[in-house]
Structures are given as structure tokens and as C-alpha cells.
Amino acid sequence: EVRLVESGGGLEQPGGSLRLSCAASGFTFKTYNMNWVRLAPGKGLEWISYISSSSSSVYYADSVKGRFTISRDNAKNLLYLQMNSLRAEDTAVYYCARDDLYEKFKVWGQGILVTVSS
Amino acid sequence: DIQMTQSPSSLSASVGDRVTITCRASQGIANYVAWFQHKPGKAPKSLIYAASSLQSGVPSKFSGSGSGTDFTLTITSLQPEDSATYYCQQYNIYPFTFGPGTKVDIK
Numbered sequence: 001e002v003r004l005v006e007s008g009g010g011l012e013q014p015g016g017s018l019r020l021s022c023a024a025s026g027f028t029f030k031t032y033n034m035n036w037v038r039l040a041p042g043k044g045l046e047w048i049s050y051i052s053s054s055s056s057s058v059y060y061a062d063s064v065k066g067r068f069t070i071s072r073d074n075a076k077n078l079l080y081l082q083m084n085s086l087r088a089e090d091t092a093v094y095y096c097a098r099d100d101l102y103e104k105f106k107v108w109g110q111g112i113l114v115t116v117s118s
Numbered sequence: 119d120i121q122m123t124q125s126p127s128s129l130s131a132s133v134g135d136r137v138t139i140t141c142r143a144s145q146g147i148a149n150y151v152a153w154f155q156h157k158p159g160k161a162p163k164s165l166i167y168a169a170s171s172l173q174s175g176v177p178s179k180f181s182g183s184g185s186g187t188d189f190t191l192t193i194t195s196l197q198p199e200d201s202a203t204y205y206c207q208q209y210n211i212y213p214f215t216f217g218p219g220t221k222v223d224i225k
Contacts (some may be wrong), residue, residue: 025131035214037162042215042216044205044217045154045162045219047213047216050212061213062119095161102167103167103171104152105152105154105162105172105207108162110160111162
């Protein structure tokens with residue numbers, strides 16, 4: 001079964017850091033590009049970051065550029081999102097999503113809640 | 119950045135109805151549009167990719183059309199389980215952007 005499972009969320013103070021992980025199983029992780037998407041309370045879906053299968057290309061939304069870093073470990077089938085300088089507006093459920101060549105965001109994780117509050 | 123707009127922002131329809139959601143891109147994006155269904159507490163579900171291709175396992179009551187700047191998602195024979203928020207997304211140019219969503223309620 002193809003699965004993506006996020007972890008590492010929780011409550012953090014403004015200015016703090018968190019690292020999210022996304023564990024992939026049931027498919028050849030190293031051959032797929034990956035993304036992070038978030039859903040803030042009362043808001044819509046927001047794409048925040050992309051990483052290519054080999055980590056050679058990364059992209060970020062302006063809202064997180066310079067503060068968040070996407071990375072991956074293909075040997076461990078893990079995708080990461082390092083979140084620094086957290087702000088209240090980063091409070092959201094964070095999803096990892098597989099970037100299929102044609103079907104695009106076909107597979108999603110169940111999401112992990114990040115709350116930034118003092 | 120490419121802006122995606124959707125209309126309506128919400129709608130209420132009856133069981134059995136046909137509903138259409140419109141998505142417009144701020145510039146031409148060929149057919150690089152996907153549609154997603156999202157229910158509270160669940161992962162978003164991909165319905166359509168490449169503007170009109172149905173994801174495997176998605177019922178044919180969902181259909182997409184359009185190219186360039188204007189796109190539509192149509193749901194036929196609306197059922198209670200179709201109550202959700204629907205988003206379009208462009209994946210032509212980074213940053214990928216979603217529309218603001220259309221909330222569909224069942225009367």
C-alpha cells in the first residue's frame with residue numbers, strides 16, 4: 001500500500017523551530033518528486049515547497065522562503081521540512097504530497113498539525 | 119506568481135443536482151490544472167489532473183474541462199458524500215498556486 005505519514009508537529013513558540021518528517025512506503029521513493037502543502041485555520045490550501053527526486057531542484061513559496069528548508073533522505077525514504085523563525089501565521093496542518101509526473105499530487109499524507117503560539 | 123480565482127466561493131445544491139465550479143488563472147497555463155476535494159480532518163483527494171483527466175478510482179461523476187486561463191469542474195448527480203471544499207491548482211509555473219476553494223453543501 002502506498003503511504004505517506006507525517007510526524008514532528010506540535011506546539012512551538014514564535015521564533016522557534018520544528019522539523020517535520022514524512023515517511024514514505026509502498027513505492028520507490030527515490031524516483032518521485034515531493035511537495036509540502038499546508039492548510040491554515042479558516043484558509044485554503046497553500047503549496048509551500050517542492051523537491052526533486054535527486055534533491056537537485058527545490059522551490060519555495062514566498063511566505064516561507066528563507067525560513068523553511070525542504071530536504072530528503074532517499075536511503076531512509078524520508079522527506080523533511082525544517083521550519084525556522086516560526087510565526088503565528090505558520091499555524092496549519094502540513095501535508096506531504098507525492099508529485100507524480102502526470103497525475104501530479106496523487107498521493108497525500110494524513111497531515112500533521114503545527115501550532116505556533118506563546 | 120500566477121493567481122487562481124474560483125467561483126462561486128460557496129454553493130448549496132440538492133441531491134441529484136449538477137454543479138459547476140469555475141477556476142480562472144491570471145495568465146495562460148495550458149492544461150496544467152488539477153482539482154482536489156477536501157473534507158475536514160482528511161487528506162485532500164486528487165480528482166482531476168491535466169485539466170480533464172480523471173484520477174484512477176475517482177467516479178466519472180466528476181469531470182474537468184478547459185485550457186489556457188479558464189477551467190471548470192463539474193459534479194453530476196450530487197450526493198451527500200460530495201459535501202466538501204473543492205480547490206483548483208495550477209502546476210505550470212512555480213510557485214504552484216491553489217484557488218481559494220469552493221465550499222459545496224447539500225441542501
